[in-house]
Amino acid sequence: MHNNAFTNLERSIFRANPDYELVSLETLPPEERKNLEFLTSDPSHYGILKPRSSGLTPKSISKETAKLLNILQQPNHLPNFVKETLHEQCNQLIAKFVLDGILEVLIGESFVCGVNAYELLYGENQLSETVDSRIQQLSRHALQYAQFLEIDDVNQLTARLYSYNRIPLSSEWMRIYPTTDAVFERLVAQSGPNFKKMLDTNWTKISDGINGGWLSWSLKQSGRIDRSAFNYKLYISPRPEPEVMCAAFQECTAVFTDLQVRHFKVGKDAVGLLRPDKMVAYFTTFEECEETARRLQQTLQGCPAQGTPFTAEFTKDGLLSWGMDPPHYTHRSGWQDTSSWRIWVSSRLATALHVAKATSYSRIEPWRFALQRLDLEGVDTDTWAPNKKIWQKL
Numbered sequence: 001m002h003n004n005a006f007t008n009l010e011r012s013i014f015r016a017n018p019d020y021e022l023v024s025l026e027t028l029p030p031e032e033r034k035n036l037e038f039l040t041s042d043p044s045h046y047g048i049l050k051p052r053s054s055g056l057t058p059k060s061i062s063k064e065t066a067k068l069l070n071i072l073q074q075p076n077h078l079p080n081f082v083k084e085t086l087h088e089q090c091n092q093l094i095a096k097f098v099l100d101g102i103l104e105v106l107i108g109e110s111f112v113c114g115v116n117a118y119e120l121l122y123g124e125n126q127l128s129e130t131v132d133s134r135i136q137q138l139s140r141h142a143l144q145y146a147q148f149l150e151i152d153d154v155n156q157l158t159a160r161l162y163s164y165n166r167i168p169l170s171s172e173w174m175r176i177y178p179t180t181d182a183v184f185e186r187l188v189a190q191s192g193p194n195f196k197k198m199l200d201t202n203w204t205k206i207s208d209g210i211n212g213g214w215l216s217w218s219l220k221q222s223g224r225i226d227r228s229a230f231n232y233k234l235y236i237s238p239r240p241e242p243e244v245m246c247a248a249f250q251e252c253t254a255v256f257t258d259l260q261v262r263h264f265k266v267g268k269d270a271v272g273l274l275r276p277d278k279m280v281a282y283f284t285t286f287e288e289c290e291e292t293a294r295r296l297q298q299t300l301q302g303c304p305a306q307g308t309p310f311t312a313e314f315t316k317d318g319l320l321s322w323g324m325d326p327p328h329y330t331h332r333s334g335w336q337d338t339s340s341w342r343i344w345v346s347s348r349l350a351t352a353l354h355v356a357k358a359t360s361y362s363r364i365e366p367w368r369f370a371l372q373r374l375d376l377e378g379v380d381t382d383t384w385a386p387n388k389k390i391w392q393k394l
Contacts, residue, residue: 006121009094010078013106016069017113019056020049020102024066036060049102055358056101057154057351065102075106092376095121099373101355115359115369122372134318135384138165138276138309143367146353157350162342164309167240167274176242177270184215186242187249187266195250202257213272216265219256230263230282232289233341235311235321236296239304240273249279251299256281259292276308277342286324286388293320310345312385324386345384348374 016022024047025039039045039060046066049059061069064085071079083090097103099121104111107120131137142164151157167173177183188196199217206216238248249266256264264281267273283289293314300319307318314320323341352373356366371381378387 006091006095007123008091009098009105009121010083010091013075013077014072014094014098014103015075015106015111016072017056017101017104019051019053020059021052022061022066022069023047023050054152055355057354059100059102061102069102072103075111096373096376099352099355099369099376115356115364115366118364118369118372133313133316133383134305134307135309135311135313135321136382138307138318139381139384140367140371142309143349143353143370146350147357147366152354154347154350154354157353158343158347161310161346161350163275165276165307167306169270169274173240173270173274177240177273180215180268183268183273186246187215191246191250195253198257199253203253213268214265215268216263219260219262221260229284231324232283232286233323233325234281234283234289234293234296234314235277235308235323236279236281236300237276237306237308237319237321238278238300239306240278241304244304245273245278248300248303252279252281252296255292255295255299259288259295261288261292276306277311278306286322289322290314293322296320308342310342310349310384313383321384324388324390327391341386345374345379348377 025033025036025045026047028036028047036048044062044064046061046063049056049061049069051058068079068082078090078094082094086093094103098105098113098117101113104113105117105120107117112120131140142161145164146157146161149157149160151160177186188199202220203217204220206218236248236252238244252264255261261281261283264279266280267275267278272278281289281292283292297315297320303319305315305317305319308321311321311323314322325341326344349370352370353366356364356369375381378390379385380387
């Protein structure tokens, strides 16, 4: 869909959304300020926008944005410093502010924002109805499902999107994978002496205490693992049936060993193996990630796939896909923890859905609005591939 053809807003009249209150970090009550301590390390940060109505979500803002909002307490054109600072990025950022409800733009005699400003930006432009891959289908279905959930909390909506296409936990799956030891037994111990020897010779198992819901291995020759160096991740999403999962695990580990992939992990229990992103490998460059995917595509031919929503496809069946994790300086707490590509995407889609669902406007469905909004962040929502320079905009 990747389509940045939207109306130039730079000559329009704007105002700061009166349904938001601009509050500096220092003036927040102590209990609220405590939850936002992570923002104090950013010298460009000013404070937050606190909603005065239920249809909006709190937003942290920079000093430059606060300056703009103070100027636009009264309707006016964009001040010159915005255009001079942002140059060619100006229209895109202002479009984000309008769609997010931070700014309102004058149409006729009314100020509008969010979904109500959609037609001003995009006119009759509609999303393509063509869906030709498993991940594209799953991702759209996830949004359509979330659109009808009666959830007014963005964090909960994020969690639902992030968890979409998990296979429900049942007594049968608990019988197959009752414990972490049972998973290890199936994946490793029962794979034969040659496989176990290869694993023990080349890989170091990372202690469970560090890895939460995962069994993790690091390449012995790679030395100390610095997680911040791994910008790219490869998702492998086979079905969780034992014969499929065990074969995929062995084939993937053999390829990882041959290509000297530095770190990978797999779900350690029934819950972990029922999630779509049940196996993940980490890379410092996209080229390394792509080469590994190419090898695995040959090795795993015919492997039944589950498919991981909101990831960039390598294969049309959803078996192999990738993501590009945000840098650590963009981290947030809770579901705003942007260390994960899928959480970063799910959070932004959930916020856009929340904005759209809060508006009684029927000409654009919330899920379509969410896709267009994410496109402005630099994600092509046909292939779910991010612009490689996406984090330079943060």
